């Protein structure tokens with residue numbers, strides 16, 4: 067599911083001016099504000115903004131084109147499909163076709179809309195599409211192949227049946243460079259045969275190879291099975307995960323959990 071920005075990503079300058087989080091271009095921050103996502107709602111208490119070095123690391127990784135990123139960090143085994151009827155491709159948001167973007171969106175809607183709608187996130191199609199198109203977003207697409215594909219004719223592309231999207235960014239407290247997995251969704255017919263685990267493994271391999279500290283993600287509390295699946299893969303509750311809130315009348319339970327796994 068989508069990312070909810072953690073409070074530590076807002077750094078207050080010595081002169082009191084609110085600064086963009088390290089590693090994120092100001093254009094991205096402006097977009098986040100426009101999207102209604104949290105850029106300045108929290109204090110910096112207990113936070114430690116990322117260093118110049120880690121800022122430079124994230125900026126330089128995000129500056130790589132999809133093909134340069136793939137050449138450096140995506141191994142051929144990462145793109146080896148589990149069956150000849152499927153293909154795995156690596157793309158940046160800019161290189162997604164409109165059809166691919168819409169098919170990814172439809173998958174999120176199919177698998178997770180029922181979790182979004184009653185949650186504090188709500189279901190906002192346009193906001194979700196905007197996030198999916200953020201320029202630093204990278205994609206692993208799982209598609210069905212057609213006979214023509216298998217004969218080497220790449221002009222015929224099959225439907226997207228699953229995908230994982232991630233971004234190199236800063237998060238947690240203290241803020242560190244991370245791979246943030248924004249989405250992972252497979253059609254039901256592709257589940258339970260190791261494909262989801264493979265896509266997470268690619269994200270973790272990318273995290274190790276690029277030298278970031280953690281892989282992070284957000285999961286609805288209501289999505290118990292998947293939360294347990296993440297736990298089985300070594301993910302635990304991150305320090306920035308929200309806690310239940312006390313109001314005058316009741317306890318408001320957090321409806322999502324931010325999870326992470328250290329890779330260093």
Ligand SMILES: CC(C)(COP(=O)(O)OP(=O)(O)OC[C@H]1O[C@@H](n2cnc3c(N)ncnc32)[C@H](O)[C@@H]1OP(=O)(O)O)[C@@H](O)C(=O)NCCC(=O)NCCS
Pocket residue numbers: 067177178250251252253256257258259260261262263264284285286289292294295298
């Ligand atoms: C979460 C999700 C991506 C997991 O993908 P998946 O491909 O089913 O995951 P895997 O097959 O790797 O693992 C699932 C189970 O299959 C089994 N499995 C793994 N490899 C297997 C194999 N080669 N053969 C048979 N079974 C296998 C394992 O028992 C594993 O269970 P575990 O929890 O004990 O590890 C998928 O369930 C999904 O798309 N869910 C809906 C979308 C969603 O909720 N996304 C998360 C948003 S936060």
